[in-house]
Amino acid sequence: AQKVTQAQTEISVVEKEDVTLDCVYETRDTTYYLFWYKQPPSGELVFLIRRNSFDEQNEISGRYSWNFQKSTSSFNFTITASQVVDSAVYFCALSEAGGATNKLIFGTGTLLAVQP
């Protein structure tokens, strides 16, 4: 069965600190996709990144970076030099690519509070 675990419920940092949000997933499929979404206080779900299971190359986008390690079934998200605007709930999610399964399974989310 698919499962996404975000063990960190809440993280509080001071502006300019680096912060890593952890994500561990479970799946029996060999082909799958991993996602990160941001939910700011306004409530919408904002897509950040998608990775497929065959591409373990780490990715950097500005202050954001993602570390995908199949060996540990982890897809961690790091924000460098955090800013107050980064305050949000961050969700990691998994989707199996094959068969009839098209569900996006979400973790429980990590609330990030960046203090000025």
Add this chain to the structure above:
Amino acid sequence: DAGVIQSPRHEVTEMGQEVTLRCKPISGHDYLFWYRQTMMRGLELLIYFNNNVPIDDSGMPEDRFSAKMPNASFSTLKIQPSEPRDSAVYFCASRFTGVYGYTFGSGTRLTVV
């Protein structure tokens, strides 16, 4: 493109009333999903459609919930009768076959009093 459009943004209704939530997916997307977000259960999939056909409704909590997609540009989620425990944020999302990015609407915050 305007993205996935949901209406209303907020809905307050009394217990026992019928509630209808609406969603317009992104043009050309052939998959549509309804999710519910609560503090207790997080984000959970209720139902999804492919080419307007319901594929998996195993997440629909009970018979009081129903969803339809009469055409490629419109879907509804109906709750009849509504109960206080239905209070949640309901999200609609869409995507195109072969593209595994899901675009979410802004959500409908439902409060049943």
